Amino acid sequence: MHDHGSHKEEEPKGIPRLALIGNPNVGKSVIFGYLTGKYVTVSNYPGTTVEITSARAHVNKKEYVVIDTPGVNSLLPMSEDERVTRDILLNEDIEAIIQGIDTKNLRRGLLITLQLAEIGIPFVIALNLFDEARSRGISVDAEKLSETIGTTAIPTVATLRKGMDQLLKALQNPRVSTFATHYDRRIEDGVVRITPLLPDARISKKSLALMLLAGDESLNNWLHEHLREQIIREIDNIRLEVQSSFSEPLAYVINHSRLMASDRLLKEVFSETGKREKDINSSLGRWSMHPVWGIPFLLAVLYGFYQFVGVFGAGTLVDFLEDSVFKGYVNPWAVKLFDYIPIMILRELFVGQYGIITMAITYAIAIVLPIVGTFFIAFGILEDSGYLPRLAVMVNNIFKAMGLNGKAVLPMVLGLGCDTMATLTARILETRKERIIVTLLLALGVPCSAQMGVVLGMLGGISFTATLVWLGVVVGVMLLVGYLASKVIPGTGSDFILELPPIRLPQLSNIGIKTMARIEWYLREAVPLFILGTLILFISDKLGLLALAEKIAAPLVVGFLGLPIKATEAFIIGFLRRDYGAAGLLVLARAGQLDSIQIVVSIVTITLFVPCIANFFMIIKEQGIKVALYITGFIFPFAFLVGGILNFVLRYYQVAL
Amino acid sequence: MSEHNIDELLELIWTQQEDGKDSLNELLRVTDEENAEDVLKRMAQDGFVVISGDKLTFTPTGEARAKEIIRRHRLAERLFTEAFKMEVDEKIEYNACEFEHILSPEVTESVCTFLGHPPTCPHGRPIPRGKCCEKFHKEMKPLVTPLNELQPGEEGRIVFIAPKNHTRLDRLSTMGIIPGSIVRLHQKRPSFVLEVGETTLALDGEIVKEIYVKRV
Structure with a gap:
C-alpha cells in the first residue's frame, strides 16, 4: 500500500542521510517510525512500499534525513523495489545505514549484510523481532556476529522499543564492515580488471564491478552518464570473458558465493535450541492455506468482513449518520440557513434535489464514508495479519486461468474498498499484461465498498437467490473476460514466487494510522468528485440535458434492459461515482418502481458498468489514455449486453427471485 | 561386420x-x-x-545382451526428453542409438536412478528393468527427484535447479533456494508452499518441478 498521507518533497541537500535497508517484513518501517516520530504504512505484502518515505529527524542530537527504502532480497536488482533501493545507495549521500534483519531469518539478512560490507558505507544491524525468534527456539550471538563482521549488531524488538537505545548509541559511531566475501578466482580476476576502469562513486568500486559482472542492466543509465562508450564496451567484454568460463549465469555464481559465505557465518552465530513452540499463530497460518480448511477459513474471514463492513458500517453507522445526523440536523439547518438567502438558484444549488449539501455531502459523509472507513480498518487488519499472501496461495490457480497469478489478489481485494486506489496498486504486478488485465477486471466487475453497500442493501430486500444470481453473473463474467483477455492481450504473465510472512497479531496503533491516512486520501480524492458530479447533474438538469440523455438512452434502458425510464438517470450519474448510480437505483427500488427482476438486472448492469470518473482518470495516469479508452469502450456496451441477456433469460424462464 | x-x-x-x-x-x-x-x-x-x-x-545369452542394449537406448531417450527437454523426434532416436553403445553399466544405473527408474520410453515401449530397479523395489528410492514429487512434510536437499530462464534462477537464489539448501515441502495444494530455513515461500508448481532434490 502506498502511503497516501505523505507528500513527496525534496529533502534539502547538505543534511546527512540515514538509510534503512532490509528484507521485506523485518520491521524497517517501525524503526523508521521510532527514529522520526512519524509512522508510515507498515504492510505485509511484498512490494507495497514502492514509493520511498523519508523524514527529517534528530538522531543523537544531530539532524538527519532518514530514508525508508523498499524491502529487498539482494542489492542486485531483480525487481523495481530492489532497483530503487540500490539507486538510493548509489545516488544519495548516505552517511550511515541501519540494516533491519528478521532475526529468525538471519540467513537471508546476511546475504544483504555481505553486500553492504562490500559497498563500504558504514552500517549497524538491528537484529529485529528478536522475541519472535526466541519463541521459535532460535538464538543469535549478536556479539560474535558484530566481531566477525566488524560492525555492530543489536538485538531489538522495535514494536516494543526494546534495544532501540543501544541501536541509537551504535549509530553514533557506525563502522565500515571489514568482512570480505571470497569469490571464485575467475570472478575476483574480473573484478581486478574492471575496477581501474570505473569512476569514483559513492559505493566501492569492488561492489560496482561485481554488479557489472552480474550483468546488472539497471546500471546502464548510470554507466552512460559516467563513462565513455569505449570503456563500457571494454567492461562488457571482460564480463563476457568471465562468463564464458562458467556454465551458470554470473549473477547466480556471485549470489551462490555470498550464500555460502553467509552459511559459514550462520554456523558460528546462529543456534536453534530445542523445538519450536507450537503457537496459535503458526497453526492459523497453516489452516488459512490448507487445501480443505482454507476454504471455511476464507468464508469465516469474509463473514467477519461482511459483519463489520456490511452490517456495522453500511447498516448501523450509515443509519445513524444519515437518518439522525444529516436528516435530523445538518440538512434542516442548511435549508433553514438558505431561507435567509432569497436567491432561488443558490438555494437549489446547495439544498435542492441535486444540492451540494443535500446530495453530495450527505452522500460522501453519511453513506460512503462509514462504509469506506470500516472497510479500510478491516483491510488493514487483514494486511497486517499476514493473511493476504495466504489468500494468494488459495486463489493462485484461479488467477492463473486469467493470465495472472495469486499476487493479483491484493489489488482485487483492495478494489472491494476502492477501485481507484486498487488501480494504483496494480503497480505491484510485474508485467504490463498483468497490470492491464487487473485494471480491466477492476473497472469491469469489482464493486467498491460504497457500491457494494448499496447493492447488498437492495439485494437483501429481495432474496438470497437474487444475491446468488448477481454474484454468479458478476464472478462468471469476470472469469470469462479475464480468460479471454489473457488470450488477447499480448505479453506474458510472471512467476508466482511469493514470500509468506508469519501470521502476526496486528498492532492497533498501526492500523489506526494507516486507516487515517487512507481516509484522508478518500476525503481529498473522492469528495471533490462527488461535488463535481452533483454540479454536473445540477447543470444538466437545469439545461434539460438530463431529460435529453434519458430520451436518447430510453430505448436501450427500457427496451433492452426492461427498466423504467427513470433508471437512465442512475446510469448517467453512475459514471461519476458507481455507488452514486447504484444509490439512484436504490431510491427507485424503495419507491417500489422496480420489481425483483428489474432490481437484479439493473444492479448487475451497474456493477459491470464503466468505472467511475476517478477510476477512469487513474487508469489514464497508470496505463495511458489508449488503454483507458479501450477498457471503457469495451465495458460500456458489454455491461448493457450482459444486463440485456440476463433480463431476457430471467423473463424467458420466469425465474422466481 | x-x-x-x-x-x-x-x-x-x-x-x-x-x-x-x-x-x-x-x-x-x-x-x-x-x-x-x-x-x-x-x-x-x-x-x-x-x-x-x-x-x-x-538364445539366453543373446536375449540378455539385447535387453541391456534396449535398456540403454530407451533410458537415453528418457534422459533426452526429460532432463534436456528435447522433442521426441528423429534426432533423439539418432542420439540414443549412439548412446546405447557407449554407456557403461555403472552410468546406465546412475541414469536410471536419476530418472527415477522410468518404466517406459517416450514412445511408450517398456524399458527392461535393471539391477538398480530391483533394489528400488526393496529399499532404494530414486536419488534425485523433482521437488514436486516429495510428499508434504518431506525434506530434501537441493541438488540442482534447471530453470527455464536465468531471472528465475537469480530470484530463487536470493530467497535462499540454491543447491545445497534444505527445503521442506509444506503443501502441494492449492499452491506449492516451501519452507527454506525460516522463510516460507509460495511458488508455481511449474517452478517447483524445476528444482531437483535428494531426500534427507
Whole structure:
C-alpha cells in the first residue's frame, strides 16, 4: 500500500542521510517510525512500499534525513523495489545505514549484510523481532556476529522499543564492515580488471564491478552518464570473458558465493535450541492455506468482513449518520440557513434535489464514508495479519486461468474498498499484461465498498437467490473476460514466487494510522468528485440535458434492459461515482418502481458498468489514455449486453427471485 | 561386420519380438543393416540367436545382451526428453542409438536412478528393468527427484535447479533456494508452499518441478 498521507518533497541537500535497508517484513518501517516520530504504512505484502518515505529527524542530537527504502532480497536488482533501493545507495549521500534483519531469518539478512560490507558505507544491524525468534527456539550471538563482521549488531524488538537505545548509541559511531566475501578466482580476476576502469562513486568500486559482472542492466543509465562508450564496451567484454568460463549465469555464481559465505557465518552465530513452540499463530497460518480448511477459513474471514463492513458500517453507522445526523440536523439547518438567502438558484444549488449539501455531502459523509472507513480498518487488519499472501496461495490457480497469478489478489481485494486506489496498486504486478488485465477486471466487475453497500442493501430486500444470481453473473463474467483477455492481450504473465510472512497479531496503533491516512486520501480524492458530479447533474438538469440523455438512452434502458425510464438517470450519474448510480437505483427500488427482476438486472448492469470518473482518470495516469479508452469502450456496451441477456433469460424462464 | 552391427540387429529382433513377430524374412526386409544375413549367421555361430527355417529366436545369452542394449537406448531417450527437454523426434532416436553403445553399466544405473527408474520410453515401449530397479523395489528410492514429487512434510536437499530462464534462477537464489539448501515441502495444494530455513515461500508448481532434490 502506498502511503497516501505523505507528500513527496525534496529533502534539502547538505543534511546527512540515514538509510534503512532490509528484507521485506523485518520491521524497517517501525524503526523508521521510532527514529522520526512519524509512522508510515507498515504492510505485509511484498512490494507495497514502492514509493520511498523519508523524514527529517534528530538522531543523537544531530539532524538527519532518514530514508525508508523498499524491502529487498539482494542489492542486485531483480525487481523495481530492489532497483530503487540500490539507486538510493548509489545516488544519495548516505552517511550511515541501519540494516533491519528478521532475526529468525538471519540467513537471508546476511546475504544483504555481505553486500553492504562490500559497498563500504558504514552500517549497524538491528537484529529485529528478536522475541519472535526466541519463541521459535532460535538464538543469535549478536556479539560474535558484530566481531566477525566488524560492525555492530543489536538485538531489538522495535514494536516494543526494546534495544532501540543501544541501536541509537551504535549509530553514533557506525563502522565500515571489514568482512570480505571470497569469490571464485575467475570472478575476483574480473573484478581486478574492471575496477581501474570505473569512476569514483559513492559505493566501492569492488561492489560496482561485481554488479557489472552480474550483468546488472539497471546500471546502464548510470554507466552512460559516467563513462565513455569505449570503456563500457571494454567492461562488457571482460564480463563476457568471465562468463564464458562458467556454465551458470554470473549473477547466480556471485549470489551462490555470498550464500555460502553467509552459511559459514550462520554456523558460528546462529543456534536453534530445542523445538519450536507450537503457537496459535503458526497453526492459523497453516489452516488459512490448507487445501480443505482454507476454504471455511476464507468464508469465516469474509463473514467477519461482511459483519463489520456490511452490517456495522453500511447498516448501523450509515443509519445513524444519515437518518439522525444529516436528516435530523445538518440538512434542516442548511435549508433553514438558505431561507435567509432569497436567491432561488443558490438555494437549489446547495439544498435542492441535486444540492451540494443535500446530495453530495450527505452522500460522501453519511453513506460512503462509514462504509469506506470500516472497510479500510478491516483491510488493514487483514494486511497486517499476514493473511493476504495466504489468500494468494488459495486463489493462485484461479488467477492463473486469467493470465495472472495469486499476487493479483491484493489489488482485487483492495478494489472491494476502492477501485481507484486498487488501480494504483496494480503497480505491484510485474508485467504490463498483468497490470492491464487487473485494471480491466477492476473497472469491469469489482464493486467498491460504497457500491457494494448499496447493492447488498437492495439485494437483501429481495432474496438470497437474487444475491446468488448477481454474484454468479458478476464472478462468471469476470472469469470469462479475464480468460479471454489473457488470450488477447499480448505479453506474458510472471512467476508466482511469493514470500509468506508469519501470521502476526496486528498492532492497533498501526492500523489506526494507516486507516487515517487512507481516509484522508478518500476525503481529498473522492469528495471533490462527488461535488463535481452533483454540479454536473445540477447543470444538466437545469439545461434539460438530463431529460435529453434519458430520451436518447430510453430505448436501450427500457427496451433492452426492461427498466423504467427513470433508471437512465442512475446510469448517467453512475459514471461519476458507481455507488452514486447504484444509490439512484436504490431510491427507485424503495419507491417500489422496480420489481425483483428489474432490481437484479439493473444492479448487475451497474456493477459491470464503466468505472467511475476517478477510476477512469487513474487508469489514464497508470496505463495511458489508449488503454483507458479501450477498457471503457469495451465495458460500456458489454455491461448493457450482459444486463440485456440476463433480463431476457430471467423473463424467458420466469425465474422466481 | 562389427559389434555395432550385432547390437543393432539384436535391438531389432527385440522390438520385433515385442510386436509378436519372429520371422527371419520379415526382419531382413525391415533392417537397414547391410549384409544382415551374414551378420545373423555369425550371431548364430556365436550363440546369440537360433535360426530354424524362417523362425528366429534369441538364445539366453543373446536375449540378455539385447535387453541391456534396449535398456540403454530407451533410458537415453528418457534422459533426452526429460532432463534436456528435447522433442521426441528423429534426432533423439539418432542420439540414443549412439548412446546405447557407449554407456557403461555403472552410468546406465546412475541414469536410471536419476530418472527415477522410468518404466517406459517416450514412445511408450517398456524399458527392461535393471539391477538398480530391483533394489528400488526393496529399499532404494530414486536419488534425485523433482521437488514436486516429495510428499508434504518431506525434506530434501537441493541438488540442482534447471530453470527455464536465468531471472528465475537469480530470484530463487536470493530467497535462499540454491543447491545445497534444505527445503521442506509444506503443501502441494492449492499452491506449492516451501519452507527454506525460516522463510516460507509460495511458488508455481511449474517452478517447483524445476528444482531437483535428494531426500534427507
